[in-house]
Amino acid sequence: MSTLKRLIKRKVVIFSVAIIGIIVSSAIFAPLIAPFAPETQFREGLTLEGSPLGPNSKFILGTDLLGRDLLSRLIYGARTSLLIGLLANGVAVLIGTFFGIIAGFLRGRIGSAIMRFTDLMMAFPALLLAITLSAIFSPSLFIVALVIAMVNWVQIARVVYTQTLSISEKEFIEASRSLGATNTRILRCHILPHLAPFILVWSTLGISTTVLLEATLSYLGIGVRPPTPSWGNIIFENQTYFQTAPWLVFLPGLAIVMFALSFNFLGDALRDELDPTQRGREN
Amino acid sequence: MNSHPFLSVSDVTKTFQENSGKNKIKAVDGVSFNLDQGETLGIVGETGSGKSTLGRLILNLLEPTSGTVTFNSKNLSSLSTKEMRTSRREMQMIFQDPFSSLDPRMTVGDLIREPLDIHKIKSKQDRHELVQSTAKSVGLPANSLDRYPHEFSGGQRQRIAIARAIITNPKLIVADEPVSALDVSIQSQILNLLLELQRKLELTYIFISHDLSVVQHIADKIMVLYLGKVVEFGTNFEIFNNPHHPYTKALISAVPKINPHDRTDRIVLLGDIPSTTSKPPGCHFNPRCHLAMDMCRVVEPALLAIKSDPGHQVSCHLFVDESFTQ
Numbered sequence: 086m087s088t089l090k091r092l093i094k095r096k097v098v099i100f101s102v103a104i105i106g107i108i109v110s111s112a113i114f115a116p117l118i119a120p121f122a123p124e125t126q127f128r129e130g131l132t133l134e135g136s137p138l139g140p141n142s143k144f145i146l147g148t149d150l151l152g153r154d155l156l157s158r159l160i161y162g163a164r165t166s167l168l169i170g171l172l173a174n175g176v177a178v179l180i181g182t183f184f185g186i187i188a189g190f191l192r193g194r195i196g197s198a199i200m201r202f203t204d205l206m207m208a209f210p211a212l213l214l215a216i217t218l219s220a221i222f223s224p225s226l227f228i229v230a231l232v233i234a235m236v237n238w239v240q241i242a243r244v245v246y247t248q249t250l251s252i253s254e255k256e257f258i259e260a261s262r263s264l265g266a267t268n269t270r271i272l273r274c275h276i277l278p279h280l281a282p283f284i285l286v287w288s289t290l291g292i293s294t295t296v297l298l299e300a301t302l303s304y305l306g307i308g309v310r311p312p313t314p315s316w317g318n319i320i321f322e323n324q325t326y327f328q329t330a331p332w333l334v335f336l337p338g339l340a341i342v343m344f345a346l347s348f349n350f351l352g353d354a355l356r357d358e359l360d361p362t363q364r365g366r367e368n
Numbered sequence: 369m370n371s372h373p374f375l376s377v378s379d380v381t382k383t384f385q386e387n388s389g390k391n392k393i394k395a396v397d398g399v400s401f402n403l404d405q406g407e408t409l410g411i412v413g414e415t416g417s418g419k420s421t422l423g424r425l426i427l428n429l430l431e432p433t434s435g436t437v438t439f440n441s442k443n444l445s446s447l448s449t450k451e452m453r454t455s456r457r458e459m460q461m462i463f464q465d466p467f468s469s470l471d472p473r474m475t476v477g478d479l480i481r482e483p484l485d486i487h488k489i490k491s492k493q494d495r496h497e498l499v500q501s502t503a504k505s506v507g508l509p510a511n512s513l514d515r516y517p518h519e520f521s522g523g524q525r526q527r528i529a530i531a532r533a534i535i536t537n538p539k540l541i542v543a544d545e546p547v548s549a550l551d552v553s554i555q556s557q558i559l560n561l562l563l564e565l566q567r568k569l570e571l572t573y574i575f576i577s578h579d580l581s582v583v584q585h586i587a588d589k590i591m592v593l594y595l596g597k598v599v600e601f602g603t604n605f606e607i608f609n610n611p612h613h614p615y616t617k618a619l620i621s622a623v624p625k626i627n628p629h630d631r632t633d634r635i636v637l638l639g640d641i642p643s644t645t646s647k648p649p650g651c652h653f654n655p656r657c658h659l660a661m662d663m664c665r666v667v668e669p670a671l672l673a674i675k676s677d678p679g680h681q682v683s684c685h686l687f688v689d690e691s692f693t694q
Contacts, residue, residue, distance in 0.1 A: 256468040263429055264483045264532070265456030274482075278473045361516040362472055 088358050098354045101347035108344055112163040119157040120145070124312040126152045137323075137330045149323050149333055158314040159340060165315035166344065169230050169299045170292045176234035177295075178288045181241025186280070188242070189249025190272060200246060206239045212301065219307040229308050233298050241287050245280060252279045282356035289352030293345030300341075316341050372441055373402035374572060375540060380425055380435035382418075391645045395421040397596040398435070403589070405539065408566070408573040410587030410604070412580055412619065414641045418596040419576045423542045426574060427459055428452060439540065457487045460533035464545035466525035470517040476503070476528055477513030483536045498535065505568075506531045506561060523554035527561070534565060542574040547582060559586055580623050584608055592616050595644060595652040598671050602680035612674065612682040614657050651685065659686060 092098050111118055121127075130138060130152025138148045146155040188199040206214075218232045252258065253276065261271055300317020302308030309315045311322070316337040323333035382396040396418040403409050413419045424430040426437055428444040437444045439459065447455060460483075463469035470479055477499055484495045503513060506527045517525055526546060533541055543562070547555040563586060565571060577583050583590060583604075590607040592600045592615065600613040611617045618635040637656050642648055648655050654664040663685050671683040675690055 256463055256465065257471040259429065260461070260463055260469045260529075260532075261471070261482065263427060263456065263461040264486055264536075265453040266482075266486050267453065270486065274474075275471055278471075360473070361475075362518045 091358055092354060095354050097350045101350040101354075104343050104347040105351070108163050108167060108340075111160045112167045115160050115164055119154075119160045121154040121157045123153065123158045123161040123314050125154070127154070128152070130154070137326060137333060139330065140332070146336060147330065147332060149319070150326055151322075153312075155319075155333065155336065158319055159316070159337060162314040162316045162319055162337065163340070165226065165309050165313065166296050166299070166317070166341070168226060169233065169309075169315070170296050170344065172227075173230035173233035173299070174237065174288060174291045174295045176231065177237035177291060178241055178284060180234065181238035182245050182280070182284055184238070185242040185245025186249050186272065186276070189246045190253060190268070190276065192250075196246075199242070203239045203242050203246075206236075207243075211236045211298075215298070215302055216305065216307060219302065226309060226313075229299060229302060232302070233295055236298070237291060237295060241284070241291070244283055244287055248280055248283050249276060252276050278359075281359060285352045285356050285359075286349075289345075289348040292348045293341065296341050296345065373438075374405040374440065375403040375426070376436075376438040377401050377426060378436050378438070380422070380432045380437060382421055382425055382430060383433045386645070393644045394596050394647075395644060396425060396432075399591075399593075399596075399598055400435075401589075401591060401598075401601065403572060403574075405572050406566070406570050407588045408575055408586055410583035410590045411574065411576045411593060412578065412583055412590060413593035414578060416595070416641050416644055417593040418644075419578075419593050420544050421596075422593070423461070423544050423574060423576050427456075427461055427542055429461070454487070457483065457489075457536040458538050459540040459542070460536065460538045462526070462529050462533050462541060462543040462546045465549045466517075466522055466529050467549070469529055470525060472517055475514055475516055476508070476520075479517070479528060480513075480531045480535060483532060487536060489536065502531045502535045505565075506534070521554075522550050523558060526550060526554075526558050530558075530561065530565070534569060534571075537569070538571070540572045540574070542576070544576045545578070546575075548577065548579060555582065556585075562586065580619055584623075592619070595641065595647055597652060598681070598683060599653065600680075600682045600684075601671070602677070602682075606677060606680045610677075610680075612680070612687055613653075613684045614659050614686075615653050651683075661685065 127148065130144065130148040132138065137150055137152070138144060140147045144154050144156070146159070149155055149158065184199050184203075188196040215232050215236050218235060219228060222228045258271060258275055261275055296317060299308055299315060300320060303315055303318035304321035309318060311318060319337040320334050323330070327334050378400045380396060380399050381394065384393040384395055386393060399422060401409065411419045411422060421430065425432050428437065432445060439455075442455065444452065444455070474482070480499045480503060481495055484490060484498065489495070490498060499513065500510075504510070508524065508527050508531065512520070517528065520528065546562070547558050550558060559582065562573065566573060573586070575583060575586055587604050589601070589603055591598055592607070592613065594615055600607065600611065600616045607616065608620060611620055614635070618637050621634045635658065639656050642652070642655065650666045651657070651660075651664040651669050654660040657664065667685070669683045669685050669688075671681050672688070674680045674682060674687065
């Protein structure tokens with residue numbers, strides 16, 4: 086309770102929560118908020134030469150290269166990006182943390198087997214792996230999320246592994262063992278609380294890379310299928326108009342940045358508040 | 369000595385393998401002793417003498433390579449993992465550095481309560497009461513339970529560690545250099561606290577230290593270790609007033625005297641303690657011993673009891689004539 090109170094006192098937390106709140110509610114209430122359907126192409130949405138319109142009274146943020154309302158596409162795109170960002174990243178964090186802790190705590194043969202496997206995954210080009218995986222499974226939003234998770238868990242596993250190693254060498258772990266604590270208790274009460282800040286920061290950092298990887302996959306035609314909008318594929322679809330209509334690239338880009346940044350800020354604040362030696366030091 | 373000593377360590381040896389697997393390090397080499405309940409054994413030695421390893425072997429935190437530790441008529445190495453875990457409530461450890469032996473993310477109350485949680489002692493409310501009374505008995509202020517270890521000084525933190533160690537009502541406490549990380553002014557407070565708790569709770573201490581004056585203050589029996597082997601073992605009085613081994617004499621001559629005119633000739637040891645991987649042949653102490661004879665460089669002396677005082681054992685060729693040959 087008091088942690089929550091202290092969090093609310095930070096301005097940056099209020100800012101981040103507000104941004105995340107806006108994005109989440111627009112994803113949930115997209116049909117109610119969006120002025121148009123995201124796939125509808127408007128005849129009056131393009132100039133006579135066929136180029137996209139700038140912001141005007143009907144299309145508040147202008148239209149894209151096919152004459153679709155950008156604002157509506159951004160609002161619906163929040164659904165895809167949020168799902169990918171949270172689901173794919175969440176799964177990656179779970180898998181990575183699990184294997185990282187196992188490898189770091191047990192060490193020995195199991196530990197080195199897991200770590201050599203992550204080396205293998207890292208040596209393999211992530212994009213190639215993603216392309217192969219999505220070629221095997223027919224693309225859908227969940228498959229894309231899973232594919233991204235399969236690629237991204239490796240980094241988390243490495244970080245968690247090294248941290249677990251260094252924490253298990255600490256004297257308070259031996260002290261706890263000398264009291265008669267079981268491995269489960271040591272993991273739950275002493276190792277996990279110390280890993281939490283690293284996992285938090287890495288998962289917030291992961292959100293931005295995940296959203297960008299989804300954009301890349303969408304661009305290659307193996308991610309989210311058009312005409313379903315995602316922030317990533319809005320950028321890629323419109324990149325040819327970058328010079329004449331920069332807002333088409335800038336606005337979805339801004340959405341990704343704000344989304345990722347808010348989670349980063351929130352993760353940072355949470356990490357500081359969870360660490361009793363750092364608590365209350367706002368920076 | 370009765371037939372069932374409270375704690376009996378017999379011929380305990382611990383060998384570590386170096387990473388490459390080629391070099392074997394004998395950290396503790398054939399140590400034996402018996403201890404009765406309520407006694408304090410002081411283990412002294414330089415860095416690398418194996419005293420901390422011995423402490424961990426006694427608590428079975430390390431598995432001995434050979435030899436047995438019998439505590440309360442239980443052979444510790446024959447216990448299952450689960451049985452060992454349950455026995456841990458009777459034997460606790462206090463670590464050297466209270467800055468690293470307390471989890472910085474737990475409150476002092478949680479830290480002191482941890483042993484009770486682990487062994488599921490008492491109900492939740494009773495635990496809280498016991499934590500409060502234990503904190504009080506080690507001299508922690510009443511408001512400290514909700515605070516975190518980093519808010520305390522070294523001495524206070526060691527009090528937290530002591531509270532953790534005594535809350536399960538143990539019989540044996542191994543204290544691994546519990547005061548060497550503390551200021552001298554705080555050292556005596558902690559030592560007196562340990563002595564007071566020993567009287568109240570009938571504790572048996574294994575007190576590991578490199579500081580002889582600290583050991584003199586607290587120990588009943590003293591064991592001097594050099595490169596993993598016992599060089600001398602005896603009562604506190606015997607070791608300080610009638611030391612036999614040249615190494616013990618050198619250590620005692622290095623203890624600062626309060627009266628400057630009381631200065632005895634200090635025996636200055638040359639060189640450092642040799643590496644545990646390449647121990648000198650014969651008596652391990654011979655390269656630094658000012659009384660070394662030819663024999664010392666070849667034959668390893670055995671630990672033998674002295675005729676005039678059977679409780680006093682020494683491992684030195686100089687005293688073979690006055691000792692029992694067993």
